Amino acid sequence: MKRITQNILAAGIVCMIALQACAGDTAQVKNKTTLQGDNAGLKLPDGFDAIVVAENLGRARHIVVNSNGDIYVKLERLKDGKGILRLRDADGDGKAEQITAFGNYPGTGIAIKNGYLYASSNSGIYRYKLNEKNEVANVDKPENIVKDLADHGEHNAKSITLDNAGNIYVNIGAFSNACQVQNRTKGSPGQDPCPILDVAGGIWQFKADQLNQSYPQGVRYCTGIRNTVGITWNEQANELYAMQHGRDDLHRLFDSLYTEQQNAELPAEEMFLVKKGSNFGWPYCYYDQIQHKKLLGPEYGGNGKDEGRCAGFDKPIYAFPGHLAPNALLFYTGNKFPEKYKNGAFIAFHGSWNRAPEPQAGYFVVFLPFKNGLPDGTWEVFADGFAGSEQDRASGKAKYRPCGLAQGPDGSIYVSDDNAGNIWKISYKGK
Amino acid sequence: MINRICFLSILLGLFFVSISAGLQQKKPSPVVMERGKKVYEKECLGCHQADGAGTPRMNPPLIKTKWVIGPKEQLIKVVMKGITDPLTIGDDEYYNPMPAHTYMTDQDISDVLTYVRNSFGNKASAVTVNDVKAVRAKLK
Numbered sequence: 001m002k003r004i005t006q007n008i009l010a011a012g013i014v015c016m017i018a019l020q021a022c023a024g025d026t027a028q029v030k031n032k033t034t035l036q037g038d039n040a041g042l043k044l045p046d047g048f049d050a051i052v053v054a055e056n057l058g059r060a061r062h063i064v065v066n067s068n069g070d071i072y073v074k075l076e077r078l079k080d081g082k083g084i085l086r087l088r089d090a091d092g093d094g095k096a097e098q099i100t101a102f103g104n105y106p107g108t109g110i111a112i113k114n115g116y117l118y119a120s121s122n123s124g125i126y127r128y129k130l131n132e133k134n135e136v137a138n139v140d141k142p143e144n145i146v147k148d149l150a151d152h153g154e155h156n157a158k159s160i161t162l163d164n165a166g167n168i169y170v171n172i173g174a175f176s177n178a179c180q181v182q183n184r185t186k187g188s189p190g191q192d193p194c195p196i197l198d199v200a201g202g203i204w205q206f207k208a209d210q211l212n213q214s215y216p217q218g219v220r221y222c223t224g225i226r227n228t229v230g231i232t233w234n235e236q237a238n239e240l241y242a243m244q245h246g247r248d249d250l251h252r253l254f255d256s257l258y259t260e261q262q263n264a265e266l267p268a269e270e271m272f273l274v275k276k277g278s279n280f281g282w283p284y285c286y287y288d289q290i291q292h293k294k295l296l297g298p299e300y301g302g303n304g305k306d307e308g309r310c311a312g313f314d315k316p317i318y319a320f321p322g323h324l325a326p327n328a329l330l331f332y333t334g335n336k337f338p339e340k341y342k343n344g345a346f347i348a349f350h351g352s353w354n355r356a357p358e359p360q361a362g363y364f365v366v367f368l369p370f371k372n373g374l375p376d377g378t379w380e381v382f383a384d385g386f387a388g389s390e391q392d393r394a395s396g397k398a399k400y401r402p403c404g405l406a407q408g409p410d411g412s413i414y415v416s417d418d419n420a421g422n423i424w425k426i427s428y429k430g431k
Numbered sequence: 432m433i434n435r436i437c438f439l440s441i442l443l444g445l446f447f448v449s450i451s452a453g454l455q456q457k458k459p460s461p462v463v464m465e466r467g468k469k470v471y472e473k474e475c476l477g478c479h480q481a482d483g484a485g486t487p488r489m490n491p492p493l494i495k496t497k498w499v500i501g502p503k504e505q506l507i508k509v510v511m512k513g514i515t516d517p518l519t520i521g522d523d524e525y526y527n528p529m530p531a532h533t534y535m536t537d538q539d540i541s542d543v544l545t546y547v548r549n550s551f552g553n554k555a556s557a558v559t560v561n562d563v564k565a566v567r568a569k570l571k
Binding site: 153154156182183184185186187248249251252255353354356357395396397419 | 472473478480482486489490513515517526531532
C-alpha cells in the first residue's frame, strides 16, 4: 500500500515540476516584456520616459553618475566578493552592457567629488582617485579616510555627501528605535539622556582628504536624528539637507495612546535643513504632521498631545506621511526637465513595513518643488509602479524598492532598486 | 489528459499523506487558534506581518524556520528573552532586534506559539501553558 502511495505521489510530483517549469518560463518572458515596454513598467508624468539601464545587480543601494556617464553602484551585500559596480553603456543604446566590480566591503554610500570616488562600508569611508581617463585608478587600494564608526546592524547605512569646502558628511544612524533601555520592548523606559547620541543618532563631518579619521577627528555636525539614509549637499543653498526615517511602533508599544490607523500615519518622515549644531530631538520627540508639532515621545512621558521640552528642538522644513522610508534625496540641477523641477527635490521612498495591519505605502519617487532652498508647494508622486500591483504595495511585497537617486550629465535622473537590483534612467522627451 | 492524470494522482497522494499526518499530529482546537491569532495581531504582526513572511533585512519570516517548527523550549526562549544579534536565515540577514516578551502571560505565549506553529504553512505540535511555565522557571 505504502509503495502504491509513493508511486502515485512521485508521478504527481514529476507532473507538477514539469508544469511549473513551463509556467516559470512564460512568467519570465512576460516579466521581460513589461520592463522593456512603455517606461519600463513605471508610471511617470506626461513627457517623461524611462528605460532599464541594468537588471538583477543585487542590493543596489546608492548610485552616482560620473561626468562621462559611468554609473557607480554601491551594493549592500557583496556579489562575487565585490561591493561596488561600475556600469558603462559603451554603445550608446541606453543599456549598460559593460559591468565591472571592485571593493570588498558591503555598504550604502557613494559619491564623486573633485576627482575622487567616495564609497562607504557600514563603519567607514574609502576613496579612490579617478585618473586622466576619468576611471578609478587603483581599484584595490582605496584610501581609508574614516573608520570605526558605530555599526550595530540596525540603521547602519552610512550615507555620504560632500560640500564645497573639503568636507564629507556621514549619517550615523541610531542603533535603536527610541533609545529605550531595551530596544523596541514594551514597557521599557526611554533613556534620558540617551547615550547613543554620543556616537550615533546624528550626521558627522570629516575632512574629505585625510586618512584614518574617526570620532576624535570628526565633528558631530548635527544630532537628535534617528536615521537619515537620504542626505545631500544642496549646491544652490550651499547647505546640508537630510530625510529622516521616523520612529516605529507607536501603537504596538503604546496601544492606549495610539490607534492602528494613527500608527500607520505617525510620526512624519521629516525633511531637515541641517545647520551646524542643529538638534532635531530624537529620541525624546517626534513630529506629528497632522498637529504640525514636535511632540514628546511616549517613552519620555508624552501622550500624543504634549510638546513638553520638544518645542525647543529644530523643526523639519517639510513633513511626509509616516513610515514611507526616504532612502535618497536629490536636488535637480539639470536643464532638461521642465522649469518647475529646477532645484526641486526628488525623494526615493523605499516603502513601509511598520504600517501593518493597515496597508503598506510608499515604494515610489516623489517630487517636492523648492524655491530659495525651501519647499514651495506640496509633494507629488513622480515615478510609481515599482511595487507592482496595488495589492503588492499594500502587503509590502513590492517587486522593486527605490533606494538611490542620481543625476546624469545629460540631465536625466537614475533610480536604483535594492530588491531586484534594477537601475532605471528617467528622461524628459517633451509632450 | 496528462494534466488530468497529474491532478488525480496529486489529489490521491495528498489524501494519503494527510491521513498519515493526521495520525501523527492533532490539529489544535479552533478556540486556541482564534485566541492565538488575537495575541499574534497584538504582539507580533507589526514586525512579522499578517502572513508571517516578515520584512526584508529587518524582521525574519515565521515560516518553517528552525526556531518556529523546532524544539518548543528554544522557541519559547526566543519569544521571552528576544534576540539582539543579527541573525541569518538562508542567505538573508536580519538586523532589527527581536524584543523580549517576558511581560506576556503563559497562556498568551502558549496560544500565540501554537497559532504560529500551525499557521503560515507551518505544522508542528501545540505549545502548552506547562511548556511555557517550565521555560520561565529556568530563565528566572
